[in-house]
Amino acid sequence: MVGEDPSGALDYAQDALHAGVGWQARHCRALAQLETGDEESAATDLESLARLPAGRADGPTALDQAMLAREAADAWLALGQAARAQNCAEYGLTRQKQDQGLVIVLARALLAQNQIAHARDVLAGFFVDAPQPTSQGYVLLATAERRMGQVGPALEHVSKALALDPLNPEALLEHGIISEQQGHAAKARQDWQQVLELAPDSHEADLARQDLAVMAADPDAP
Structure with missing residues (x-):
């Protein structure tokens, strides 16, 4: 229900919690809260769920905890709290070290805090x-390398990103x-221009648009 009727999903999850349903109902409530603003x-509830003590029969598995930590980190990052996002992601990787979404x-959290070399090293x-690096991962690696002045490696990695996904707006921007x-x-x-065509909003x-405007205002630009 979360995608189609988040308010209804929120009510349903609250009823389930009152009925004594376990952590899954709290998870659904948190997802609905994300959709309702x-x-x-x-973010607080997702992080709390991710950190539930391991080994409980009715609790999340290590795989579940990694998923919850990833969702919490995404939520904190969207709120501009990059340090909390970093903390959640690092915890999630202790539960599932090969989770590329957590990486x-x-x-992203490290780049938001200007910990550029750390982000590059992590990626x-x-x-x-x-086994299968994603286009998104290669873009972030290229971004970190560019910001460190390593333009050659950055070009190599953003080209790999575009080879995997030629219509990736983030890769095209980079x-x-x-x-x-x-x-x-x-x-x-x-x-x-292709970014504007693919994902105008x-x-x-x-x-x-900002980069194009700067370029248009430069009298030396070809």
């Missing part, structure tokens, strides 16, 4: 053993930034 309550949200270390830094203004403009589109 009560992100802080949801990605951890990297690069994970990709050594990752590829445009790297192209612009390398002096390829036409390529950058093409990437950013996204955060990536807002950044692409």
